[in-house]
Amino acid sequence: MAGSVWGTVLTMTTWGESHGKGLGVTVDGCPAGLLLCEDDIQKYLDRRKPGQSRFTTARQEGDRVEILSGVFEGRTTGTPVSMIVRNTDQRSHDYSAIMDVYRPGHADYTFDEKYGFRDYRGGGRSSGRETIGRVAAGAVAAKLLAELGVSVMAYTRSIGPVTVSEERFDPAQAAGNRLCMPDAEAAAEAERYLDGLMAAGDSAGGIVECVVRGLPAGVGEPVFEKLDARLAHAVMSIGAVKGVEIGDGFAAAGSAGSRNNDSFRGGTPAENADSDASEGGAGGISGNCAKNSPAGELEARKGIHKATNHAGGILGGLSDGDEIVLRAAFKPTPSIARPQQTVNRGGGNVEIEIKGRHDPVIVPRAVVVVEAMCAFTIADMMLLNMSSKLENVKKIYC
Numbered sequence: 001m002a003g004s005v006w007g008t009v010l011t012m013t014t015w016g017e018s019h020g021k022g023l024g025v026t027v028d029g030c031p032a033g034l035l036l037c038e039d040d041i042q043k044y045l046d047r048r049k050p051g052q053s054r055f056t057t058a059r060q061e062g063d064r065v066e067i068l069s070g071v072f073e074g075r076t077t078g079t080p081v082s083m084i085v086r087n088t089d090q091r092s093h094d095y096s097a098i099m100d101v102y103r104p105g106h107a108d109y110t111f112d113e114k115y116g117f118r119d120y121r122g123g124g125r126s127s128g129r130e131t132i133g134r135v136a137a138g139a140v141a142a143k144l145l146a147e148l149g150v151s152v153m154a155y156t157r158s159i160g161p162v163t164v165s166e167e168r169f170d171p172a173q174a175a176g177n178r179l180c181m182p183d184a185e186a187a188a189e190a191e192r193y194l195d196g197l198m199a200a201g202d203s204a205g206g207i208v209e210c211v212v213r214g215l216p217a218g219v220g221e222p223v224f225e226k227l228d229a230r231l232a233h234a235v236m237s238i239g240a241v242k243g244v245e246i247g248d249g250f251a252a253a254g255s256a257g258s259r260n261n262d263s264f265r266g267g268t269p270a271e272n273a274d275s276d277a278s279e280g281g282a283g284g285i286s287g288n289c290a291k292n293s294p295a296g297e298l299e300a301r302k303g304i305h306k307a308t309n310h311a312g313g314i315l316g317g318l319s320d321g322d323e324i325v326l327r328a329a330f331k332p333t334p335s336i337a338r339p340q341q342t343v344n345r346g347g348g349n350v351e352i353e354i355k356g357r358h359d360p361v362i363v364p365r366a367v368v369v370v371e372a373m374c375a376f377t378i379a380d381m382m383l384l385n386m387s388s389k390l391e392n393v394k395k396i397y398c
């Protein structure tokens with residue numbers, strides 16, 4: 001199967017199926033010398049592990065990672081970093097009843113049409129478990145980004161009709177509650193909403209928001225490899241994602257140029273606090289970008305920032321030094337505990353009831369997947385950006 005590789009300089013190749021022996025990833029292009037151990041990866045994998053609350057599938061998997069290569073004496077060696085997670089709780093017989101039937105909302109029909117072969121055990125490669133490799137690779141990228149002063153944080157923005165409130169926004173809550181919502185009140189309301197759906201054998205969708213901080217201006221490659229295009233591709237490739245927006249996204253279409261344009265300002269955001277506030281709040285500082293400016297302009301350019309951030313931190317496909325804000329819309333979990341109308345492989349109409357263990361909502365477990373794909377893509381684009389200026393290339397070779 002082609003299509004299992006992501007990245008240009010920093011690449012990940014994911015492999016494995018939901019009910020095979022295991023899943024994993026090979027990360028290539030990671031610079032040598034990065035401190036890395038299995039605990040660094042495990043912390044990320046534990047955030048997407050099943051069986052942690054009544055809102056995630058009851059499948060019990062330890063999802064313990066083993067690093068097979070590319071790390072020696074606690075540091076990356078510059079060679080491929082291979083990681084494996086073995087499956088231990090497959091119960092493939094749960095799926096024998098649907099081996100000749102196409103589940104609505106799943107990839108069964110399209111995989112069968114494409115390959116003429118179907119791994120009916122939990123969707124095989126199209127399963128949510130495929131994201132294990134992405135998360136492990138994202139953990140490596142996040143460590144690399146931390147060395148460069150860049151952080152990536154995702155959380156649940158909404159579940160069904162319940163959205164976090166900006167007034168109550170508390171990042172600590174995102175790590176503290178089962179739904180990864182940075183608003184305790186919204187999380188409690190979303191739990192009640194999910195309980196109602198589960199009682200009715202139904203499922204919910206929602207939105208994951210991801211914020212990237214500390215990225216200097218100028219990262220991204222015109223014209224087909226724009227940063228927003230790469231991020232959208234990376235996040236859209238996650239199962240069940242049906243939409244990606246950056247900054248004001250679809251709402252920008254209903255705005256006016258005078259409201260949507262983010263004014264540029266010189267000086268620090270603090271110096272401009274009054275005027276910035278009147279334009280809707282201070283944007284980020286284009287911090288590290290000044291490091292690449294000619295010496296005379298350096299001090300003045302240091303302070304360039306935007307008064308607002310409708311653009312979501314990307315202009316012309318390049319980072320503008322502000323926070324990057326991305327949102328991913330997840331559809332409701334396709335496997336629901338209700339009779340559904342479908343067809344069998346022969347095209348006959350049948351009714352199915354899906355057995356097995358499924359997330360009533362995908363979003364809380366997908367938060368770390370979005371974060372991982374964004375971190376990996378940003379790290380790759382940062383490495384790619386290193387040769388954009390002669391002075392940067394000379395720093396390495398002269």
Ligand SMILES: Cc1cc2nc3c(=O)[nH]c(=O)nc-3n(C[C@H](O)[C@H](O)[C@H](O)COP(=O)(O)O)c2cc1C
Pocket residue numbers: 048057105106107123126127128129131238239240241331333334335336357358359362365366369
């Ligand atoms: C982390 C994660 C977990 C998922 N868990 C489930 C699940 O338990 N049950 C289910 O029906 N779909 C689950 N999915 C979604 C399906 O894999 C996906 O909807 C399906 O393969 C069809 O692909 P599409 O929605 O991208 O078209 C999950 C997806 C992700 C990213």
